[in-house]
Amino acid sequence: MRWLVAAPAMVIRSGPAVWYEHYWVLPTSVRSGLALTNPESESKDVTLLISDQTVRDHFPMSACIASVESAFAAAGRARLELVERRVVAAGDGARIHSLSAASQELGYLFSLVYSGTPTGEDKNVTSVNRRQKVFTLFDVTTGACEAIIGGRHLSWLNTGAMGAVAIKHLAPPDASSLAIIGSGRQARAALLGALEVRALKDVRVWSRRRENAERLISEFPQVRGIRAVDSVLEAVRSAEMVATVTTSPTPVVEGAWLRPGCHVNTIGAHYPDRREVDTATIAGSTVFVDTMTTAAAEKGELLLAEREGAFSLADVRAELGQVVCGAADWERRPDERTVFASCGSAVEAFGAAVGVAAWARDREVPSFELA
Ligand SMILES: NC(=O)c1ccc[n+]([C@@H]2O[C@H](COP(=O)([O-])OP(=O)(O)OC[C@H]3O[C@@H](n4cnc5c(N)ncnc54)[C@H](OP(=O)(O)O)[C@@H]3O)[C@@H](O)[C@H]2O)c1
Known part of the structure; x- marks a missing residue:
């Protein structure tokens, strides 16, 4: 043949x-x-x-x-x-x-x-x-x-798209300010996705090495109000939306810094003993996941908060798909803080x-x- x-x-x-x-x-x-x-x-x-x-x-x-x-x-x-x-x-x-x-x-x-x-x-x-x-x-x-x-x-694009779907369905509809924590490949995907689902006017990028945040923003000259900032606090304190996209094993975001009613996509960590946001971020939020199976196996943010007695996996409000199709029967309250805790899944x-x-x-x- x-x-x-x-x-x-x-x-x-x-x-x-x-x-x-x-x-x-x-x-x-x-x-x-x-x-x-x-x-x-x-x-x-x-x-x-x-x-x-x-x-x-x-x-x-x-x-x-x-x-x-x-x-x-x-x-x-x-x-x-x-x-x-x-x-x-x-x-x-x-x-x-x-x-x-x-x-x-x-x-x-x-x-x-x-x-x-x-x-x-x-x-x-x-x-x-x-x-x-x-x-x-x-x-x-x-x-x-x-x-x-x-x-x-x-696979790079689908993670950004998943984050965008989470923002579309979970973040305040009129949110226009975004904090990006991290400046690697997934930070770019997160920004690209967010731009498709919200009219952004204020984008603050923090990275451990400021020059990397500046390199990222130089690639998005079309984005209004994009700038690098010197601290995570400066990035998140007024942000209506936050995306954490780092490989940090320990929290870079503290719940006490977050504005009421904001939405957080925590994308970077998917090991049971690693997390980008602290227990206070999780405990004070309505939490959504991509799938319960991966969250229960891998999402350090939830598992460590549970180990500290401040959260239970049973508190997860819904999987993202249930919100998207209307099965979650959830509507955001004005001051409700939401977290989408993602490990990545076969769905996206x-x-x-x-x-x-x-x-x-x-x-x-x-x-x-x-x-
Ligand atoms: N949930 C999902 O579906 C999904 C999908 C794909 C990837 N991910 C995960 O997303 C994470 C980021 O991926 P990537 O491709 O963007 O990685 P990357 O290109 O290597 O970027 C890593 C970023 O993390 C920052 N960083 C590293 N260590 C840090 C620390 N100790 N404190 C604060 N910031 C730190 C780096 O900052 P500097 O450059 O300034 O040093 C850089 O901005 C990875 O853990 C990856 O596994 C998740």
């Missing part, structure tokens, strides 16, 4: 296609205008091969927010089943992570697989930079593999992959017959 490159207008931006036994193995930078067909096959199942670069160039945050919101709504209606992150280590910290989900409502079966190699000072934290991620979607009716998607940019990854596949279906992206 031979696989042939059928389309005349093959575009390869970097690196050659490689003949490997019976297959053409293509670099992920291979772009549109390419189709692989197997002339001996009866199958009509065609799998879209969507590179990380294609997602980066063409799939906007606004579209990602819409598809992630739909996935949370499906989860809230109990129309999305999922298995959260499973990790298998190879020794010395190298590991493979997998998440999967299925939804008749979304029309797909889904899996996300990614590798990790710990680097740096803290061997317990997997380096983001050395991960490779692959999103896979299968048609829920036929079982055919519909799309394989390079996942580095998409699934939603983002469905959005990318819908975008790609009518466009010329590479595809091939898997079997």
Whole structure:
């Protein structure tokens, strides 16, 4: 059996296609205008091969927010089943992570697989930079593999989109001031997402190293009132919305500093013994989570506050999806402080992959017959 490159207008931006036994193995930078067909096959199942670069160039945050919101709504209606992150280590910290989900409502079966190699000072934290991620979607009716998607940019985007969905449904509707705590990759995603769901007029960015906060704000010249500040207190005390997106193992935000009625997205910590906000932040807030399963297993903010006797997991008001679909029966009171305590889940990854596949279906992206 031979696989042939059928389309005349093959575009390869970097690196050659490689003949490997019976297959053409293509670099992920291979772009549109390419189709692989197997002339001996009866199958009509065609799998879209969507590179990380294609997602980066063409799939906007606004579209990602819409598809992630739909996935949370499906989860809230109990129309999305999922298995959260499973990790298998190879020794010395190298590991493979997998998440999967299925939804008749979304029309797909889904899996996300990614590798990790710990680097740096803290061997317990997997380096983001050395991960490779692959999103896979299968048609829920036929079982055919519909799309394989390079996942580095998409997993960055889907976290920002999840934070935006939380802000859209949990933060005061007219909130226009945002504090970003941290200035790394996820801080950028958090800001990009927030810009889509609230009209921001005052954005304060604090980072441990001020030059990193200044680098971030230089990338967002279109944002009104964005500036770097010298302390977390200065960032959060007047903010209607706060996003914590650091790798700090200990609290950077104290509840006593927060303004009444504000909303906090705590995104950065997802280990049971690490947290970015203190117990007072949690104890004085109405708390929402992405999924109860991950929160109970990983969310240090909640688990440590519970250990200190100031909070119980039973106090979690609802999962985000229940709010999105209306099942939580919750309406914000004016002075109510809310926290979205996120560990990340298969929900936003699934939603983002469905959005990318819908975008790609009518466009010329590479595809091939898997079997
Ligand atoms: N909840 C989710 O769904 C989700 C999804 C993806 C990632 N995450 C998590 O989000 C976190 C941030 O990811 P990222 O990709 O943005 O990482 P990153 O690019 O490495 O940025 C890390 C940020 O944390 C700050 N930081 C590090 N140690 C600190 C400390 N002790 N005190 C205060 N700030 C500190 C750094 O500040 P300086 O640069 O100024 O030193 C930097 O701004 C990670 O823990 C990641 O696992 C969560």
